[in-house]
Amino acid sequence: MIQAHAFDNDLKIPLIIKANEDLLVNFRLGDIQHFAEDQGIYLHDKVNAIYIDLRDINYDLILEGGDYDNRFEITFNNQDTLEDEEALLKDLRIFQDNAQHQFTILNPTALPVSQVKIFDMSGKLILDQIGLNTQDEYHFSTTGMSDGVYMALIDLKNAGSINKKIIIKN
Structure with missing residues (x-):
């Protein structure tokens, strides 16, 4: 096709x-x-x-x-991410801490995170945190989530969003 x-x-x-x-x-x-x-x-x-x-x-x-x-x-391009997503990813550290059962975002440059969503691979919305204040760290419990691959979507106020694949092994 x-x-x-x-x-x-x-x-x-x-x-x-x-x-x-x-x-x-x-x-x-x-x-x-x-x-x-x-x-x-x-x-x-x-x-x-x-x-x-x-x-x-x-x-x-x-x-x-x-x-x-x-x-x-x-x-063939991800319209939902910023043109300079690589630069943003240097400022944001996004990872799953399986030992602590937490999805973590480290934000040392205080980027304005407005919403965090996590989807399972069937497209089901698992977590939706809105109205977030700007912080240098965000932690979200993944204790109730099954082991598997998930997609995290981090929205930045007036600056686009970042998609990140995470692997949860609780």
Whole structure:
């Protein structure tokens, strides 16, 4: 399907799913040809407002029966992150502390974190902390979460957001 389009980093390819009943959907990459190894390939889930880097992880979720004409698209850049996300990541240290059962954000330069969300790989919102005050550290308990891969979304006031894959092993 992608070969039918001239490649452009801003290209968005809509994915349409029609399900007669509840359906387990598995998004994963198969054979990748004619792409640079560092070229991102993202699934944009518009409902959950997340971008999944399909080169790093698969995305599985259960959809209720129905038509999903405008929920998913394949993109080649993560529009939800800042142009200089690498610079921000130097200022924010984001990690899962499995020994303490905590998701931790170290913020020594006091970036204005406004919201933190954690999604499981089915797209289910597991944690949603809003109205956060600017702090140099944030800690969120992961005690009740199952072992697995999760996607964290950190929103910065008026500065975009950062997606980070975390692995929880409680």
